Amino acid sequence: MSLEEELQSNVSVASSSPTKNTAGGGGLKVHNYFGLSDSSSVESSTLSGRVEDDKATISLKATELTLGLPGSQSTELDLLSPAKLNEKPFFPLLPSKDEICSSSSHKNIVASGNKRGFSDTMYTEKNWMFPESVAAQSVVKKEVPQNIPKGQLSTTNNSSSPPAAKAQIVGWPPVRSYRKNTLATTCKNSDEVDGKPGSAALFVKVSMDGAPYLRKVDLRSYTNYGELSSALEKMFTTFTLGHCGSNGAPGKDMLNETKLKDLLNGKDYVLTYEDKDGDWMLVGDVPWEMFIDVCKKLKIMKGCDAIGLAAAPRAIEKSKMRA
């Protein structure tokens, strides 16, 4: 696929670039957060060990997380991000430029990698992504810093993809959710806000029948129903697998997303939402933009409980009334 081709060319550029940074021959290896460095330490060595080690060691597991499993729809989110993030490293690594990018833009790159990792962690169990990324940070700092012309930085920014791919870190920036939601609603209600509609987050609670606690999701971090659905699947994996009762086993080996999807698609569970009028509707009947405008809460209901909930006709009626 083109993604892999891109990766290949990325790798070759990386390895051929002149290394002005002497502190780490591994300096450039840091860019290869796609996991293409020689050493692949899976066990976490202590961080001080990493600092002394000039070669950045990014575990191969970083690759796994980044690329996701081929053909697996649920990892679409993972697949999207690296494709867009590819654009950033290209700029500093172009051989025609004399300057090697400064550590600040290194931070951009690796930080973006971090951001992706964090957002993945929201939805997966693979928490160990954090330490290695942070380790990468410390190595990068050892490099001789270079100045990068502001122009280059801004082109990088301009060419970078829409906010969704800059994958938001959980809980960052440290702004209260109340404030985020309030500003989001305010921006939504106005006609123009500097051409940046919906730049703030919009958290809604998600509950599931039988689950002991609620979760919260930021509706603005998705662009369509598919993304939302994948994210929710991942979030509520543990509960649904608890319901995989037929085998009896408490489901440790059953982190099988296909099975979960079957469960959800097999109409065992349906996704519903409460709208501004307080009515419970089925998710998916109205256009996405309208949906995030009216959705106040989400609920994953058992299929049998959802019988009689507003089906398409009623939802469309409502949307007509609002228009």
Added chain:
Amino acid sequence: MNYFPDEVIEHVFDFVTSHRDRNSISLVCKSWFKIERYSRQNVFIGNCYATSPERLLRRFPCFKSLTLKGKPHFADFNLVPHGWGGFVQPWIEALARSRVGLEELRLKRMVVTDESLELLSRSFVNFKSLVLVSCEGFSTDGLASIAANCRHLQDLDLQENDIDDHRGQWLSCFPETSTTLVTLNFACLEGETNLVALERLVARSPNLRSLKLNRTVPLEALARLMACAPQIVELGVGSYEDEQDSESCLRLQAAIRKCTSLRSLSGFLEAAPHCLSAFQPVCHNLTSLNLSYAAEINGSHLIRLIEHCKKLQRLWILDSIGDKGLEVVASTCKELQELRVFPTDLHGGGNAAVTEDGLVAISAGCPKLHSILYFCQQMTNEALITVAKNCPNFIRFRLCILEPHKPDHVTSQPLDEGFGAIVQACKNLKRLSVSGLLTDQVFLYIGMFATQLEMLSIAFAGDTDKGMLYVLNGCKKMRKLEIRDSPFGDAALLADVNKYETMRSLWMSSCEVTLGGCKRLAQKAPWLNVEIINENDNNRMEEENGYEGRQKVDKLYLYRTVVGTRVDAPPFVWIL
């Protein structure tokens, strides 16, 4: 002092109001302990799990006001999963059973239910004041009980809570005889309110000093309300659409001119760009201005208003004000003590509305500045060093550079020296939040110089365990330490276990601490609750043998407690 009768000593103690001072008093001798105990009016409990309602009642049988805090600070940023804890219900139940004449309840980051509010409203005859900050779990039905049953209610102050708005008639539940309101703040409610009921309530409350409306209260209602309450001191404006209705506007302006006591302005959640000008007549008296939710008002309008606010002490604003706007603030607001600049664009999208220049301008122009919260895209060491020279009086210094690990944008160096200058110059610094590219060096500075530091927030900073050790060893007054995404591990965590007895709490998320390390800590310190929050898979941590000890802990929250393990923890919280 023991030559005086107890009543005299008690009278002297009445002048000591700070709970810390009173805690010190009670340590002097047994007699003072006893006198202080019975005369303590206001009790402050910074961590509701550090003690229990029973112990509270045993120690202070006669208190009137209780302040409780629940979830850790990072819960504000969605780092603590829903259901973690902080339930107020057991506290209210216990207090209701006792004979305590509770008059005031102040809660922060706690879970409050309608049931709790109902019980509260029925149990304390003299209940006067309810202040809820960043709480959740209740609806307007709970507010209705408070309104209906608390005959002497003076304060109903709801700040930034997550309230289920049933769009009911809770405001109508205030009986017609209720005339005691002093504070009414429902700015965080989402739904429509009964405007008629609101007006009548305001009209019959001559003591009303603080009125903060929510976004659904329209302009013409505001004009009428202000006409009813010219004595108002704090006003939170609701929705303020374009001045199409000129009659309402004129009425508002007339009403505003009569509000000669108005000192604090906030709200403007739904505010059209030009609406601020109506408030110009009162600007010269304003001491507090919160425009941090007024996303639609652009910098020039903000500046035009602020130019008249010469007495401003507290300003909360969005970064749309820009560096130029901050220069105006610096030249106008010579009395400024607290400044908060919030980000408009939460995704760090490129256009830096405020930079280090704005911060430097403020520090140069406002000699009384002691608290700052500043969100920006970029910073330099030079700027921070200048700020430190200009403003050695900082008590709270919180700088948030939106992009993690961002270095000095001119020199590409870490910001160690800049923050080092701040802690060295500001000898009274009690609260610090650091950001940007930082190595262990900054923590060496903090440990060496920040002797008064009580709360430190660290994100994406440091290189090795040494960083955290510098802080733990150096900051003798540290009470709350919260760390995220930084490479500190077991060595730092376990170096000085007794340190945690002197602190309220420690939070570490996405760091290098392992399950084995946490277990060892819990063993060494039975007087600590060591909580592991692991949302993803409850069973995995326990059952993977062999690797268990080295498994990284996602979120660690530990705190000293005198009542041991709490019983209300949800399944994803594992208390070691």
